[in-house]
Amino acid sequence: MDRLDAIDLFVRVVDSGSFSAVARTLGVGQPAVSKQVAALEAHLGAQLLQRTSRSLTLTEAGRDFYESAVRLVGDIEAAESRVGRGRIAPSGLVRATVAPVFGRLYVVPRLHEFFARYPEVTVDLVVADRLINLVEEGIDVAIHNGELSDSSLIATRIAQTPVVTVATPAYLAAHGEPATPAELERHSCVIYAPQGAPRVWGFAGRFGAITYQPKGAFRTNDAEQIRAAVLAGLGLAHTPGWLFDSEIASGAVQPVLTDFEPAPLSISAVRSGNRFLASKVKVFIDFLAEIFAEQSGLAL
Structure with missing residues (x-):
């Protein structure tokens, strides 16, 4: 042997x-x-x-x-x-986790460019809407939105996205545009509830942070359903800007409460702190940083 x-x-x-x-x-x-x-x-x-x-x-x-x-x-x-x-040349398999909608919108459509540069590298994208145990799952890198609670992991910021509150022009024409977070009380909210409990909406106020517990008839744990519900005119959503980047650009949805927009979310390439950064993983992370920099809603 x-x-x-x-x-x-x-x-x-x-x-x-x-x-x-x-x-x-x-x-x-x-x-x-x-x-x-x-x-x-x-x-x-x-x-x-x-x-x-x-x-x-x-x-x-x-x-x-x-x-x-x-x-x-x-x-x-x-x-x-x-x-x-x-x-x-870098070679081998890169196993990465990515949120379902984020991967569909921003990663998969550009992979042909990565494979053209690095034909000896293969990519296994594992769909996960939460940060899983990277070592136990054999994951090289996770694309993660927001801050990390696990200090044993290494996070390299490769993009950022604003946190926006959006609705369709038709919904706003029918119900009015909220001028402050307090005015959300008279609106219907499309609620993200990742584990059954509605996630609080956060805003930046003149005198500090403002939180709002959203109320509405529809809640879901899936970002794709958030998109569909907002575009169907069911109400307002409070989400990472990348989820509606193209719709904001086209006017299909309209940001509101922009004066109360909180700090942007970091998007990081996360890996185990005990793991050597292999060249195949490094070039994949560098490629993601490059393509995200080209997106208006993701650039650092």
Whole structure:
């Protein structure tokens, strides 16, 4: 057994979540990959992966070894790049999480440009509307809106977005435009309720922060439904500006309470603090920062 090859295979299996996927990528049989990882486990005297017919998960020993293995593979890749003076192109699988609507609007439509630049890199986008455990899920980078509560993670700000309150011109013509957050009491709000509880709306006032508990007949935990409800004239929504960027530009929706707009939200590339930044992940993060800078509603 070549230990470096076996460690590289182990990292690939964890990243992809599949022995078969790694085998297909390398053009070998799945049993060959399984045999190498099994030999590595025998050498270490510990089970790294818990295998079932439907899933593949890291054991406690596997999670510990994976972090070291990722750094080792990254160090080797970096050393090869230095010796080759940058001629070794980034390659491998990048696993990223992104909110469903954000990925559909801003990431997926531009991926053809990324693949044209880096043909040896593949991308697995995992849809998640919350920040998941990056290590346990084998995630390289998460695209996250807002601040982080976990200090063990590394967040690189790659964009920002205003927080806007919007409605259609037709709704405002029928119900009037609120001049202050207090006037929202006489309006219908489209409510974001990620875990069943309506999220409070925040505004910036002359004497400090203002909060408002929205009221309305419709609530949802899905940003796509927020968009659909506002465009259908069901009421006002208070959201990250990127959700309605094109509609604001076209006039399909109109921002209100702009004098009370709170501080913009940061959009960050988040990764594990214990994980080496592989070149394949770095170029993906850099690419996202580049394309977001071209969007009026995302530029820093």
